Amino acid sequence: MAEKGNVESVPVLPWMRSPVDVSLLEECQLHRLPFIDPRLKETLQKMGISSLFPVQVAVWQETIGPGSFERDLCINSPTGSGKTLAYALPIVQALSTRAVKYLRALVVLPTRDLALQVKDVFDAIAPSVGLSVGLAVGQSSIADEISNLVMRPKHQGCTCYDPEAPPPELQSAVDILVATPGRLMDHINSTKGFTLEHLCYLVVDETDRLLREAYQSWLPTVLRMTEANYQSISSSKPDCFIPLFGSLETIRKCGVERGFKGRCYPRLVKMVLSATLTRDPSKLAQLNLHHPLFLTAGKRRYRFPEKLESYKLICESKLKPIYLVSLLQNLGEEKTIVFTSSVESTHRLCTLLNFFSDLNIKIKEYSGLQRQSVRSKTLKAFRKGDVQVLVSSDAMTRGMDVEGVKNVINYDMPPYIKTYIHRAGRTARAGQSGRCFTLLRKEEVKRFKKLLQKADDNSCPVYSVPSSSLESLHSTYTAALERLKEVVESETAKKRKIGMKPSQVGDQKKQREK
Numbered sequence: 250m251a252e253k254g255n256v257e258s259v260p261v262l263p264w265m266r267s268p269v270d271v272s273l274l275e276e277c278q279l280h281r282l283p284f285i286d287p288r289l290k291e292t293l294q295k296m297g298i299s300s301l302f303p304v305q306v307a308v309w310q311e312t313i314g315p316g317s318f319e320r321d322l323c324i325n326s327p328t329g330s331g332k333t334l335a336y337a338l339p340i341v342q343a344l345s346t347r348a349v350k351y352l353r354a355l356v357v358l359p360t361r362d363l364a365l366q367v368k369d370v371f372d373a374i375a376p377s378v379g380l381s382v383g384l385a386v387g388q389s390s391i392a393d394e395i396s397n398l399v400m401r402p403k404h405q406g407c408t409c410y411d412p413e414a415p416p417p418e419l420q421s422a423v424d425i426l427v428a429t430p431g432r433l434m435d436h437i438n439s440t441k442g443f444t445l446e447h448l449c450y451l452v453v454d455e456t457d458r459l460l461r462e463a464y465q466s467w468l469p470t471v472l473r474m475t476e477a478n479y480q481s482i483s484s485s486k487p488d489c490f491i492p493l494f495g496s497l498e499t500i501r502k503c504g505v506e507r508g509f510k511g512r513c514y515p516r517l518v519k520m521v522l523s524a525t526l527t528r529d530p531s532k533l534a535q536l537n538l539h540h541p542l543f544l545t546a547g548k549r550r551y552r553f554p555e556k557l558e559s560y561k562l563i564c565e566s567k568l569k570p571i572y573l574v575s576l577l578q579n580l581g582e583e584k585t586i587v588f589t590s591s592v593e594s595t596h597r598l599c600t601l602l603n604f605f606s607d608l609n610i611k612i613k614e615y616s617g618l619q620r621q622s623v624r625s626k627t628l629k630a631f632r633k634g635d636v637q638v639l640v641s642s643d644a645m646t647r648g649m650d651v652e653g654v655k656n657v658i659n660y661d662m663p664p665y666i667k668t669y670i671h672r673a674g675r676t677a678r679a680g681q682s683g684r685c686f687t688l689l690r691k692e693e694v695k696r697f698k699k700l701l702q703k704a705d706d707n708s709c710p711v712y713s714v715p716s717s718s719l720e721s722l723h724s725t726y727t728a729a730l731e732r733l734k735e736v737v738e739s740e741t742a743k744k745r746k747i748g749m750k751p752s753q754v755g756d757q758k759k760q761r762e763k
């Protein structure tokens with residue numbers, strides 16, 4: 250099977266066998282980009298963007314101009330290659346001629362942090378052509394979210410309010426919605442006036458991750474509600490009918506959509522993207538793609554960013570923290586993300602590192618165990634450079650874009666090549682250089698080599714830290730371990746006091762991620 254096989258495996262789906270090779274394209278300067286709206290061009294220039302990256306050029310060619318959006322797009326392009334703008338720009342350009350505000354584009358992402366990041370990209374460009382962008386991620390209360398997504402039309406030419414009159418039609422307050430699946434389903438099920446009736450574009454970002462988890466069947470629900478002949482169940486429901494699709498009580502228009510000047514969008518266009526896009530036919534079938542076009546970078550299935558260098562550090566298991574501290578000392582104040590295998594080890598490792606007074610850098614923890622507000626604050630400080638090192642669980646692995654990250658360290662070996670690619674991809678973004686270090690126990694070296702062979706460039710030399718530096722850290726390490734033990738004991742006692750079983754910590758985490 251293609252999904253399980255290594256790099257040379259042949260994709261099973263016929264349309265995947267003849268992809269558009271994005272790596273053969275050049276960047277395109279904005280002034281040469283055909284059909285671009287001058288307002289968007291100016292906005293991009295103000296953002297410091299003077300040309301489009303190859304994947305953005307490829308998507309633009311397939312979406313803007315003659316034959317635009319004829320096919321659904323499946324995009325497999327390396328981390329940091331600019332996939333967000335690749336879909337955001339054509340969508341914003343295409344909607345820039347809309348006359349009436351309806352919810353026309355839906356972008357779904359697996360996590361709240363990623364959704365916030367993508368919303369920022371849309372917010373940077375959409376207002377310049379009069380479009381508004383909404384967010385449905387559960388960051389604020391559902392009531393606040395609803396008031397930002399749905400509005401009552403203003404009374405026109407009538408100043409009096411007639412209580413006998415039917416309630417005015419609710420309207421979308423946004424043209425584009427960025428959402429996580431859970432909150433999207435909340436609005437579909439219970440927000441009055443929230444409708445996908447006019448949806449023209451559906452983006453499924455980090456597709457392989459989103460397809461892995463069903464999230465209350467959000468995808469079949471969205472697809473069903475946007476079918477051309479989708480008919481509201483309310484129009485034919487028997488009295489005892491319990492609505493499955495909550496607030497959506499509309500018939501999707503077949504053929505020409507309303508609200509566009511001289512253009513029509515007869516079907517929902519889908520764009521699905523990832524740096525590690527699945528090739529599993531059964532998974533892709535869930536998307537119900539229309540005549541899909543596969544855009545990929547090069548012949549190999551997995552590709553690293555061009556300027557990424559990978560290194561391995563081979564060390565004794567119990568001395569790993571010392572190797573890490575020594576490595577961090579070498580890296581100085583460079584922005585670095587340290588990945589661990591779990592939220593618990595993230596917390597412990599971060600606590601331990603902060604007991605090393607020899608490290609004159611600010612180190613913070615970032616994991617799904619923390620509250621959203623804490624995570625956002627940490628991320629902000631990291632972006633600003635007030636924090637130099639983030640110790641993170643896989644909450645940071647996918648899609649997160651922080652400018653200037655120079656190094657990624659896998660404190661624990663990633664279990665899959667996909668995990669390696671996404672973690673390493675937090676550096677060497679947008680054509681910049683970056684390094685990925687992986688700490689390995691001797692018995693892991695072989696497995697790690699096999700794992701890297703699944704990607705295009707699997708050269709990974711050994712990185713050595715000076716033994717003198719390791720020796721000098723021993724006594725601090727022993728003292729730091731003692732302090733860590735005390736902290737862990739006191740935290741465990743605190744949890745016991747409030748009657749929290751270890752399993753409940755996991756439940757609490759799930760609640761926060763909702």
Ligand SMILES: Nc1ncnc2c1ncn2[C@@H]1O[C@H](COP(=O)(O)OP(=O)(O)OP(=O)(O)O)[C@@H](O)[C@H]1O
Nearest residue numbers: 298300301302328329330331332333524648650679
């Ligand atoms: N045309 C461009 N010119 C300059 N910078 C750009 C351009 N397009 C995108 N960028 C920058 O490149 C960085 C990476 O973009 P983006 O986050 O979209 O990558 P990605 O391909 O989605 O990565 P991942 O697979 O990790 O999610 C961002 O900081 C973005 O601002």
